[in-house]
Amino acid sequence: VGSPKLGRTHPITEDELVERIRGSLRGGIEARDLTDDAASVELPDGGSVVVSVDSVVEGIHFDLALCGPDDVGWKALMGALSDLAAMGARPLGALVALCVPATSGGGSLSLGVMEGIAQAAGASACPVVGGDVSSARDVMVAVTVLGTVEGGQVVRRAGARPGDALFVTGPCGASAAGLRTLRRHAGAGGELAVAYRRPVARLAEGLVARTSGVHAMIDVSDGLALDLHRLADASAVGFELDVVPVAPGATQTEALGGGEDYELVMSCAPDATALLVEGFVAAGLRQPIRMGTVVDDARTRQLSGEPVARLGWQHNLG
């Protein structure tokens, strides 16, 4: 992460901006956990709650020509739930802040979005407990989710150790391939389009990973490569990959840089890998795929000996 200066005219990336915000908050108030997708908040009675917020914006994260309002709602909640999955938390509830244009159709658009949210909430056993509706030029959905680790500890991005095995819960790139398909032929069906329109947070997988004691975890929201780099950055380590599992119908570039796959990347102690895999099998989940190894040198970020670019989705914020 670089050190951008205020007033510069070239764009600042999301990661750079988050780093600057973290610095500015550190000065004034307590700011914790800002490197993780979700934060753990201690409660006065000794418990804790895991909480995360995720927003999706029309024209940036979705295009209503390629998916329905219900898909937008589904994706908004699943994206937020994926942050809980990446911490190993079980969802307790969601809050929805919805902005829709004050034009004819805004009301039915809102109801469509909420229908998709209700479907995703039902599929994830995560009740919608509150919300806020507002007008805006573009459709925007910000979803906050609360979760629990039932007295355990959250799994963070930081924590990967040299020698750890890197696993991923499944092949990547199907969502990006689905978007490519839909852009070519709006209304296309098939598995890839469904992967794009209706991704699923890996909540059960995250739970097994946490209780199996993985050292670090992140969800593939912005791209396998970028999210691997983020896990490695937070852990101050490097990685050497032997394999990148590519979803059928997707390209390797889509697998590395596509994002919205919501598979989980796990860093697991070398002597605990059998336990991890057994845990997945015992829970009836697909076996995780071993991708490579964590290494000590943080500059080493390789796939089959070649450097891995930070491929993935980042907002450029001018």
Added chain:
Amino acid sequence: VGSPKLGRTHPITEDELVERIRGSLRGGIEARDLTDDAASVELPDGGSVVVSVDSVVEGIHFDLALCGPDDVGWKALMGALSDLAAMGARPLGALVALCVPATSGGGSLSLGVMEGIAQAAGASACPVVGGDVSSARDVMVAVTVLGTVEGGQVVRRAGARPGDALFVTGPCGASAAGLRTLRRHAGAGGELAVAYRRPVARLAEGLVARTSGVHAMIDVSDGLALDLHRLADASAVGFELDVVPVAPGATQTEALGGGEDYELVMSCAPDATALLVEGFVAAGLRQPIRMGTVVDDARTRQLSGEPVARLGWQHNLG
């Protein structure tokens, strides 16, 4: 609250839409507390957390010609904290979802917003514990706040009983008067402009009200009249007001319909009013102002014998 039909072409109000959303969620999944600004989420270990989300959007809630990005950040967090105040909760932490345009200046705009959020967080002892940054056409800030009632019960909008005394924590309309002043002369100073740019959530007042046992509470976010109606709707009661406290420099219309005052309206048992007022005084807070009485007939909503219109800010969602 009416029963709008899908597909109609005239605008649907925020309250109507929230009612419809509530209905649609009720069908599929558990949806609780959607009449309150904040929700109470039960935790598996027996505790609970109070949580609320509030979003502000450029061109709808604020105009960057009339206030700075730091004011936008301050107001976004205070607006969310006011929802906790209205439940009698103490803040534990905040999450910020920030959307800014990907144009030149978006980075410094983000930092300005975050600076105001950090200031409000410091003033409220509410640490920022997480967030999300994204690009968008318009600036949008969605703030989620978590709070606790320390083993007690939250105060809701529902609960006002016939015979209760209605109190408000202070005079209203200063924020709207400040906006009027700023529109006439951008950059104007003075108390009214500060009331608009830097409102303060009544957290200490909400805490005293809760521990004093008030029956119902709401914050004046959208307009004293509208928020009184909402409290009365939720409680299925009416009200008779003798007085509407108007802030110096504001008009009665601004006091009734202006919003963003963040004063708290409390419904208090007639034999507990002395205790309530003493609690405020003992805590070093301004004495609450008695406005009138709750009545049994839900159709009676009067000020000095005249009907009170639902004056206030509501999004019209087409």
